[in-house]
Amino acid sequence: MFLYAQGTSVVCCNHDTLAIERRFARHSEEIQLLAVDNHSDIGAGRLVVSYDAGQTAIVWDLLTGDEIARFASYEHITCAAWMRDGNVAFGNTQGNVILFEPTTSEHLSTRTLDQIPVTAISPHADCRTFAIGYQNGSLLIATLQPRFTILHNLTTSRGPSPIVTLSWHASSARAKSDMLAVQTNDGDLRVWSVPKSYSNDDPAKVVRILKRTENYVVGPNWAAWSKNGRIIQYSEG
Numbered sequence: 001m002f003l004y005a006q007g008t009s010v011v012c013c014n015h016d017t018l019a020i021e022r023r024f025a026r027h028s029e030e031i032q033l034l035a036v037d038n039h040s041d042i043g044a045g046r047l048v049v050s051y052d053a054g055q056t057a058i059v060w061d062l063l064t065g066d067e068i069a070r071f072a073s074y075e076h077i078t079c080a081a082w083m084r085d086g087n088v089a090f091g092n093t094q095g096n097v098i099l100f101e102p103t104t105s106e107h108l109s110t111r112t113l114d115q116i117p118v119t120a121i122s123p124h125a126d127c128r129t130f131a132i133g134y135q136n137g138s139l140l141i142a143t144l145q146p147r148f149t150i151l152h153n154l155t156t157s158r159g160p161s162p163i164v165t166l167s168w169h170a171s172s173a174r175a176k177s178d179m180l181a182v183q184t185n186d187g188d189l190r191v192w193s194v195p196k197s198y199s200n201d202d203p204a205k206v207v208r209i210l211k212r213t214e215n216y217v218v219g220p221n222w223a224a225w226s227k228n229g230r231i232i233q234y235s236e237g
Contacts, residue, residue, distance in 0.1 A: 001062060003048065005031035010050050012062065022065055029054035035080045035088070036062070042086030047102065049088050051077050059088065059102040069102040083123040089130065091118025097132065097144055110144040122166035124178070131180055131194075133163025139182060141194055141204070151198040154182070156206075161186040161218075169225045179207070183223040187235045 001021070002013045008031060010024040033051040040047070047068065051057040057071040057080070075092040083089055083099075090098040095116045100107045112118065113134060120133035129151065132140045137160035141152035165183035180192045191208035210233065223233040 003034060003036060003062075005034050005050065007031070008052065010034060010048070024048075024050070024060055024065055026058055026060075026067060027052040027054075027056065029056075033057075033077065033080050035082060037082040037086070040082055040084050040086040042103070047082070047086070049080055049082070049102075051080060051090075057088075057090070057100070059100075069100075069105045071100050071105070071107060073098070078117050078119055079121050081121050081123055083127050084125050085127045087127075089121050089123050091121045091132065093117040095134070097121065097130065099144070108145075110148050112140070112142065112144075112148055113138060120163045120166045122168055122180070124168055125170065131166045131168065131182075133166050133182070135162045136160050137162065137184065139163055139166075141180075152194060152204045154180075154192055154194075154204055156190075158184075158188065159186075161188065164220075165222045165224070167223065167225050169229060176202075177204075181223050181225060181231055183221050183233070185221060186218050187221055189221075189223055189231070189233055189235070191231070 002015045008027045012022045029052040031050050031052050035049050037047040046062050048062050049059045055073045059069040060067050075094045077090045077092050079091040081089050088100045095113045096109050098109045117135040119135050122131040139154040140150050143149045161184040164185050167181045169179040171178045177193045177195045180194050182190050189210040190206050192204050193207045194204045195202045217236045221235045
């Protein structure tokens, strides 16, 4: 299925023909975020979360269109990502990360960098570690429970530009590090090698910088991993 937001509706299309199969239309205001669960053990590609301008997030079943859960946020949510355990990680304008459990509708909020909007989040497969990007260009690898703990600070000395995409690439159990692709709003795309063991003796480091031109065009930009380890980037139109 191919999904896109159109006003207050989510449109579900056949991926081969793009014929519209159904619309999900339970939002009362314009949809701003849309994320599909493609990798959790619970969702198995069926669960979708959409978030609207009225600060309401709805989790629904892609195959039936049924509403699974609903979350009303006090602050504006700026990013959303599915976790391997079937929960949803939200980031908001206050610098908080909210973990929402659709099966119980319970949520847990953790304050990270106070009053600095979270613009991108990528949960690690271990469901404990998170890559968190911010409006001011800060980039942290951290755990949220039992308290917010920074494991790696990947913030660079470049001019501040919001982090717009964070994406882990799966590694083997024997690998000592994981790869994290980081895309900023000004077109800078870097791949970090992030050690699985967190110590000062083994810091995270940049292993690739993908530069197309010296004159960056600010947004929209995004990047993603393919299964074979290649990076797909949309930049400068």
